[in-house]
Amino acid sequence: MSIMDIIGGILLIIGSTFLFLGGLGIFRMPDVFNRLQAGTKATTLGGMSLVLGVGFLQPDWIWKSLIIIIFIAYSNPISSHALARATYRRGHYPYIKSEDKENMDAYQEVVPHTKEKEDKA
Amino acid sequence: MQSLTFNQKLGRFILNWILLMLVWLMFTSTLFWQEVLVGAVVSMLLSLASIRIFTCCDFSILRPDRIFWMIWYFFVFIKALVVANFDVARRVISPSLPINPGIVKFKTKLKTNYSKMVLANSITLTPGTLSVDVVGDTFYIHWIDVETTDPEEAFKIIAEPFEKILLKIF
Numbered sequence: 135m136s137i138m139d140i141i142g143g144i145l146l147i148i149g150s151t152f153l154f155l156g157g158l159g160i161f162r163m164p165d166v167f168n169r170l171q172a173g174t175k176a177t178t179l180g181g182m183s184l185v186l187g188v189g190f191l192q193p194d195w196i197w198k199s200l201i202i203i204i205f206i207a208y209s210n211p212i213s214s215h216a217l218a219r220a221t222y223r224r225g226h227y228p229y230i231k232s233e234d235k236e237n238m239d240a241y242q243e244v245v246p247h248t249k250e251k252e253d254k255a
Numbered sequence: 256m257q258s259l260t261f262n263q264k265l266g267r268f269i270l271n272w273i274l275l276m277l278v279w280l281m282f283t284s285t286l287f288w289q290e291v292l293v294g295a296v297v298s299m300l301l302s303l304a305s306i307r308i309f310t311c312c313d314f315s316i317l318r319p320d321r322i323f324w325m326i327w328y329f330f331v332f333i334k335a336l337v338v339a340n341f342d343v344a345r346r347v348i349s350p351s352l353p354i355n356p357g358i359v360k361f362k363t364k365l366k367t368n369y370s371k372m373v374l375a376n377s378i379t380l381t382p383g384t385l386s387v388d389v390v391g392d393t394f395y396i397h398w399i400d401v402e403t404t405d406p407e408e409a410f411k412i413i414a415e416p417f418e419k420i421l422l423k424i425f
Contacts, residue, residue: 152340159347167397168356171385172343178380179340197281211379211386218387218397228397231355238357238404241387241395 145187152180165229166221174214266314271302324423335381342382357401361410370425
């Protein structure tokens, strides 16, 4: 058991913990946008540390895993942005908790609400 | 798309070629000459084909001060990413689900499309924020715990630390 194995194992544990928390977040959050929040952030760090852990356990793959990490860091926020934007334009508006419902949704000046009721997916 | 001089095009082409070549070398993890040759040819063709779309910068991006700020940006970003993850973890685990979501907007001073994309991506990966759309120079951000709906204040909280550095890079 070398030091590389230990670091790799720790990274795998961290990664899987954050991926689990991301899944739990998707389960618990009230609407699409909050689910995306939990999903994007947790899966980014989770996926990164998983892949980096694999790179440490298997030193031949370290360069490949670095490439994959860069790819995750680029593609994850872009895909969540695309999902959020499409969701809003499709007519699912964010769940708003506070009383001040008008000011809490600045995006309606770009995409006016067409449905009356807010959609709690 | 602005028209580029021949020198700018050449700089972008060569920089893109080098970047793609680096990616190829990292993927194959070997310096065997046949692999390197194929990689050089393929990445040259790719960077020729994508010169108008995917390239952001020519060699002026490699000035030492810009490289310093890029590395600095990397560390700021990693710190924000880790903080963001613990923030989300805290919200998900706590039984009362402490969220107060909403969408706020603010204006950025960044000019180029590429820097706006970097800023939007960074905002998505920082605590409690998710960029929904960028219209011109206005960012629309879904905020999981809205502290203020005022654009100026929101800009100070969400984007200022990143934009400061990005203005020095681009």
